[in-house]
Amino acid sequence: MDRHEREGRALEAARLTRELAERGVVAVALPWVDNSGVVRAKSVPIDRLEHAAAWGVGASPVFDAFTPDDTIVAGRYAGGPVGDLRLIPDLTRLTELAAQPGWAWAPVDRYTQGGDLHPQDARGVVRRAVAHLAEERLTAKAAIEIEWVVGRDGDDFAPATRGPAYGYTRVVEKSDYLVELLTALRHQGVRVEQIHPEYAPGQFELSVTAEDPLGAADTSVLVRETIRAVTDRHGMRVSFSPMVIAGGTGSGGHIHLSLWRDGRNLHSGGDGPCGLSATAGAFAAGILEHLPGLLAVGAASVASYLRLVPGAWSAPFQACGHENRETALRLVTGSAGEEERAANLEVKVLDLSANPYLCVAGLLFAGLAGVRAGATLSGLVDVDPNSLSQDDRDRLGIARLPASLTDATDAFEADAMLTDAFGTELAATIVDVRRAEIARFAAATDEEIAAGLRWAF
Template identity: 50%
Template sequence: MLDERVRGVALTFVDNAGITRVKTVPVAKLADAAQWGVGMSPVFDVFGVDDSITTSRHIGGPVGDLRLRPDLDRLTALAAQPGWAWAPVDRWTQEGEPYVACQRRFARAMTERAAAAGLSLRMAFEIEWYVGQPGEPPSPACTGPAYGMTRIVELSAYLDDLLATLAAQGVAVEQLHPEYAVGQLELSIAPGDPVAAADDNVLVRQTIRAVSARHGLQVSFAPVVVAGQVGNGAHLHFSARDANGALFAGGTGPHGLTDRGESVLAGALERLPALCAIGSPGVASYLRLVPQRWAGAFQCWGRENREAGLRFVTGVTGTEDRSANAEIKCIDGAANPYLVVGAVAALVVDALDAGNRLPAEVGVDPASLPDAEQPPRLPESLPEAVARLEADEGLRRAMGDPLFEAFLAVRRAEVELFAGRSSDDIAAATRWRY
């Protein structure tokens, strides 16, 4: 039950540009919204990062309406926004049918597909953000060094408020620390099922934004805030269990992988270039996805290798059964988290019993190897990533043509939007959109 002081409820979904869109209702209308939904045009599926509108074969134009139905199981009073609560929505047609291009529905469908294959998936995002003083050019709110305690001292009241707010909202925080880039922080969320992980991503980011605003600070989750510097990731950690236990521990494969676990990671590694279009979906994303910036720009894997596109985390000796997981690093703050978790779940199920085997592990910084020995680079531009996704028939089938083609249309429109613009212009145009 909500506190009687709550008067409004923010109902959110994330569009194909990675922007969290919203409609709100008074608390008195919440039950009605849960039963019948709140109107919202399907045209938002073809909005770009700058709110320009494109079109696609199935979706586009001003005609039609959808119904936003809040998931009341996730209804949360917003501790940093007195008088407000939040709930994510699923989108339905006016005829009461699930909307085929609903990103949250896609995430749930892929989670259910995994469950039907006997798998329990756990996922969690790391959220990186820049915190600064309002205005241009960007002016960081802290001056301490990367990972330095000085930043915690400088931002002590702000971070205390953030932790208290998240705790009041029932969000389990695993870690909070200063990151590498100027003015950058990172927060890790406890794992949950894929849909819950995506919901938590949305809730945590908007909570960070609200807490920052009441401290007079400005935040950005954009892939890059300043061109040429380390950007903001939103890396995804995932693990899987079947009836026999953890797939990523207790086996005879590399670092204890089971046969099925190795097949899952090998399949995910093979399809990372296509996943880039979903996890690094903006033109600005490829200003971040470069070697030696902690972004995982190479199509390779390694145990605890933070420059590999796929990092295998075994956990502390003795805890592998509950802590072993894989981290996909080609994901940033422009990504729609529901599409990310849904796509990863689809890749996992596709690879589960395929008998894939991992290539040789890369145990060094891939960029330090001679050119002839370096693993392949992941896509170096959005058009390259889009081409790889377009060729991935498995992800097309999983997403369905309406969602898949609307997503690609937005990607192509953003390529055209930023064609010929400098890296500085691209960073400036997107830094406050996320």
Template identity: 50%
Template sequence: MGAREVREQRHRLARQEAARLGAEGIHAVALSWVDTAGVTRVKAVPTNRLAHAVRHGVGMSPVFDVYTSDDAIAAVPELGLGSPDGDLRLIPDLDRLTVLAAQPGWAWAPVDRYDQEGAPHPVCARLFARRMMAQAEARGLRARMGFETEWVAMRPGEPPTPVTTAPAYGMTRIVELSDYVRDIVEALAAENLDLLQIHPEYTPGQFEISTASADPLRAADELILARETVRAVTARHGLRASFAPIVMAGQVGNGCHLHLSLQRGGEDLFRGGPGRYGLTSTAEAFLAGVLDALPALMAIGAPSPASYLRQVPSHWAGVFQCWGLENREAALRLVPGPPDESGSANAEVKCFDAAANPYLVVGAVIAAGLHGIDAGLTLPDPVQGDPAVSAPDTPRLPETLTEAADRFAEYEPLRTALGAPAHGAVLAVRRAEARQFAGHGPEEIASAIRWRY
């Protein structure tokens, strides 16, 4: 089928979907993408304009590639980034079109970004994720990923206060907020998101959800959908939800951990191999690539000045460049899973947070893993216990955003995978935010970032 026939087929499907949504009382569709700073941006169209959007796209300036989290512009003229000139087309992905359970009358779809001639935009993070998936699949590898994401529910006001101070992981939080938690579960189920668990977390008012593993693009889409659904349910309860890396200075922050596994021809590469803990050689090389890249990956997965307030040793934030079997202090945690549960073996990257663009995260992690396979990397000895105590010579991951940006700038495999425009956009935004918050104290940073995510 040619490109024209594909467009016509998609246009027909969009008309059918618009008619279905209209019959269900859906009046508008939110079309979202995530910018380089990790902020979810949106344009919306009336439902009866969905087919037009699918065929012709919705116009949007490319300047958002270099927006910082506070809506400033970190221009990079030599790469053509940050100029007022030009336009892009936002093309909705109808495969992910979803009626929003907590926003009556609304539906949602993520978009891919193209130029006016229909060519892929080189700084589109969602297309980057697609490209990295395709590179893995060309080698016969199929990645599965899923996210755990944390947030703090707070009462409005300045300063805001947590909705509950009940004990960490305590049943009291579920009792006090049973209607709220139930409404989140119901809304996610109505959107056909496969919720694995929801539970109170460590910080006052903090909760966490885990969604089922999926292909990396779908996992990133579902993270955005789940996060904005939680935000909407929270608002309907008269509260505010913050997914920021640090909500209140001095408290444990919000992580957004990535779980990943690999398959080849239906075979689980994280189980049944000759290596340590049953890893196959391919899985070990992939994980070794991720571990090797972690200092640079921090600029992708921990992209805010607030991220480094969360990076505290002995707080389960994964601040050391090491791996370990079920070690929650290691940045890379191997999870063998129950022996009788097929597909449960995976690895968890613990040092990332929800300020990250999840499409950049999944794409960059795949790129790092493939580099590990190409380079024949192997894992060092695993670390047991808290590395701060049991292995004090273990390297720390970057302790500031500036250090993370410098490591990212030096790491050639990510530069190659992203391409010069996307790599330059990430570097420009990270350095701009680092400069902006230089000399600011923890409370100033937490307050400035609190409601951006």
């Protein structure tokens, strides 16, 4: 970052500071997401935003080595007390927070003191994946679904709703809560497409409009923290954990992706299954091939594998299907007449223990590897894979995805494409942090895992 860029950032921050101060903003939160999927933050008073925008705010690189329970891992490239980074707020995403009066929010990029992007900066990894797509004249749109449960205050979980799964009763019970949430998101510029009760007790889901990959990851963090703030204001507690009660129904964080070239959605109007173009089919095939290793990034907690079990609509099989919610990849075509806008690929095995930036980047890297290899998508699966015999699954090439974080981490470490794409330092730290969480819960029961991570995310 040179002097000219710093001066330009300072001028823009000064302008924004005046506007925000006039509206009563007194502090700006500067969040980032660590390798365990936890949102960490520093903050500055509004009159320090100009300096922060130009020169950053100091932060230790140790946060790369945090586990969900705040244990610090002595990793190969992170975890020690030495060193410092600079948190540089992205002023294009500076947002006044409707559910936190007096506060604004701006996600940060993490730089070294010498002005270089930190090799473990997650937003930078997304930008790099997007740049690789552009080399093939491709762009992508993405959206991350948010599932959460609301409980009564306390360490144990007791659902804060009584209504049935998907029941309108829940909307009646929590109508003021949902109105405040939607109002806050609208004031913050988030375009919500739908919100509804989900299956598990106290569970809701919210979907937003697709946008560029970095914007989609930013928005997912903003939405989650807005849900957290509104939930707290209503005297409840929120969990985004994959599983709050062992044996229950988990919460996911499905990602929708579509690939575009020259303004055309490549998931529609092609000669492949469900209208996929050859490029979009290769993109899907690439994701499917690398999905076992991607789970170490996108289903990043030991609690994730309490959710990823057959028969729970969590799609734990390495397969693709048209509108099949029990295959890991679901081809969404949309209603007749809107396919060109609506067609996309949903990746269903992911959850909100993931760092959304790393998750989006990993999917783009994997899909692009498929495009460059000219991969082809195997036959679509039109039944629940769990209803098939093992012999039939073997014949159709349907494999069970990793059933534990250990297996997923092993698959990630063995996937040279993924580890090369993430870079030596980041890939090693992901493995180090995952191994530490695995060791932490090695002797734990399912109930102890669910309880230990219930409020971590």
